[in-house]
Amino acid sequence: MPDAAEDWPDQIYALLKEHDIRQVALVPDAGHSRLIKRCLADNDIKVVTLTTEEEGIGMLFGAWLGGEKGVLLMQSSGVGNCINMLSVPIAHRTPLPMIVTMRGDYGEFNPFQVPMGNATQQVLEAMGTLVKRADAPEDVAPTVNATLRMAFNTYRPTATLIGQRVIGAKTFGK
């Protein structure tokens, strides 16, 4: 049994393959770096780096129009960039799974990360997204699986928030 404390990004990658995810839209986050490397190495997954996270919501709506499944990877601060664009999957009733790595959540060093990190879940829920949290490494894979299943089976935005307790707080050497 692989060690979940280290291998949760690989477990997410395995779930993306199991769910036949073909488009991965992202603004990079350190917490997602291992998963991003796995996706980039996979010729069956189109990895698209965005200039802002809301682009990913449009892109994955287009992907679904064309019959491909996708997922949006971002940091909690990026959720704030997505708010109005979430009206697109809600009004069209289309799947939008999001996997969010948290900042400003547990032991944060950077003051600017706290306001959005503290509001991430409320903001997503205010915009009709089903949100589940994973605060222990062994919870990440089952939570992401639930997020993917609920998005594609019930046609709506869904999100897994991966807590800073899982990722570790960036300390800037302090």
Next chain:
Amino acid sequence: MTTMRTGPTGKLLRRDVVAELLRDRGGLLAIGGLGAPAWDITAAGDAPENLPLWGGMGGAAMMGLGLALAQPSRPVAVITGDGEMLMGIGSLATIAVQRPRNLAIVVLDNEHYGETGMQETATRHGVDLVAMARGAGIGECRLVKTAEEVTALRDALHAGAGPLFATIKIDEAPVPLVLPPREAAILQARMREAIMGKAAHLQ
């Protein structure tokens, strides 16, 4: 070829331009950006291959990218306005990096926010969307002002000669609303069915 008239400004009329772009459209998929372009593609003939947007301002070009990547053998045209394109201008960089051959982004530029009282957009003050697209790295970028150039653009986007970006300078006079269905679940489901057949509803 569609007869393309000009308005009081001497610029082409938007409805004639869009009718020409979508003439004999075959398998062409069209996304109409929020506001007048959504009504324009509807006026050209409401069809399942049209996705007119009632919202998501700034998102049309990226929707085109996702669709073009998912359906690489079908031409995809995003037809949107200058205000909508300006709101999602960063997506030109994202799209340029992906180089989708089957994607064309066409901006109907009347230099105004037409749905909110005709306030001026940045293009009214010299902001050059074609230069911005070229700067992003989109290989084929055109400024279109004449009927002949519209027809050449139509032929290029149907041929899948993308990624392609074009700004068409159009007359600013408002035209009658031609509204598509407002239930967006129908809009997506009908396009999916047009592409994938009934199996789309069982994915």
